[in-house]
């Protein structure tokens with residue numbers, strides 16, 4: 257369980273100085289997964305950890321059943337989002353959304369997908385209406401949602417779709433104090449990675465990362481390190497051409513517009529402790545290339561943040577963990593860090609508007 261630094265005010269103390277600040281909207285996630293468990297555990301530790309106020313969007317009966325199963329002493333109160341911050345010290349506020357859930361821990365059913373999706377929709381609507389400060393999502397099971405007809409790879413792309421018209425390009429960053437990483441391609445088959453890794457994708461991803469790291473994370477000149485796709489970053493084009501033909505020109509284009517882009521570096525030597533001091537974020541070619549290192553270093557502390565959205569969205573770094581749902585074994589630490597980071601980023605956004613990105617016209621294809 258993460259500790260609160262003693263010298264700093266807690267997030268709830270900070271929020272208390274601004275009484276009209278809306279609470280965070282936390283989605284139920286996959287109801288058969290550990291989302292309900294970790295939401296309850298986070299609320300249980302709210303006072304000792306000084307957590308920012310949040311409310312859950314989803315089926316209140318599902319949360320009550322999980323609390324009973326886990327033996328968590330909590331009153332779950334259905335309320336309007338505006339009342340959540342005031343109620344949070346005493347009860348777990350819930351803004352009802354979606355169908356009544358029949359799925360049991362570890363066993364998703366036909367109510368899982370609609371319940372998870374409705375909880376996301378409600379949280380986004382509330383943040384867009386200024387009735388929530390940020391969206392924090394509990395894990396969803398992609399395959400369960402796909403089976404229910406969900407046509408987006410994950411939250412990241414769905415949130416961009418809900419965000420505005422036309423949808424912004426969303427960028428997935430897994431952030432931890434030890435290491436921050438961005439997969440340029442996300443949930444696609446490995447066989448498609450090389451063909452979908454374009455200069456335009458890398459340039460747009462890096463621009464969004466540089467802007468959000470500067471304006472939301474307060475890094476004056478973010479250092480972006482690019483991973484090569486091939487072993488040894490292609491060994492000067494002798495082990496695959498992508499690093500020379502795609503990644504290197506993207507880095508040169510970014511440097512020409514003043515972004516501190518570096519590489520491409522061989523992935524196998526980019527994540528050890530000495531290498532990590534030389535950059536602020538790694539942009540990798542594909543999901544497992546960069547998520548495996550960050551989850552190895554900081555599984556219980558890393559937070560998934562969607563960059564490029566007009567609102568703040570964070571999430572724990574882990575999935576639904578069906579194997580331990582409802583058993584009391586789920587560790588809420590990553591969710592707790594996600595709640596803290598969401599509060600901080602939302603406060604930054606409230607203090608100043610996000611800078612617009614440069615025009616994308618005329619980008620190299």
Ligand SMILES: NC(=O)C1=CN([C@@H]2O[C@H](COP(=O)(O)OP(=O)(O)OC[C@H]3O[C@@H](n4cnc5c(N)ncnc54)[C@H](O)[C@@H]3O)[C@@H](O)[C@H]2O)C=CC1
Nearest residue numbers: 395396397398399571573574575576577579580585586587
């Ligand atoms: N943000 C999201 O919505 C995410 C959703 N997923 C989804 O989760 C499902 C399961 O994915 P997996 O690859 O099995 O990863 P997983 O993270 O759910 O589980 C991997 C292992 O870590 C353990 N674990 C995970 N979180 C834990 C916690 N908080 N405390 C203690 N142990 C924990 C699990 O018990 C399991 O043994 C998939 O359907 C996937 O789509 C996966 C990652 C993120």
Ligand SMILES: NCC(=O)COP(=O)(O)O
Nearest residue numbers: 409410411412413560571
């Ligand atoms: N492996 C990360 C993950 O699955 C999270 O995806 P998303 O639902 O946040 O798009």
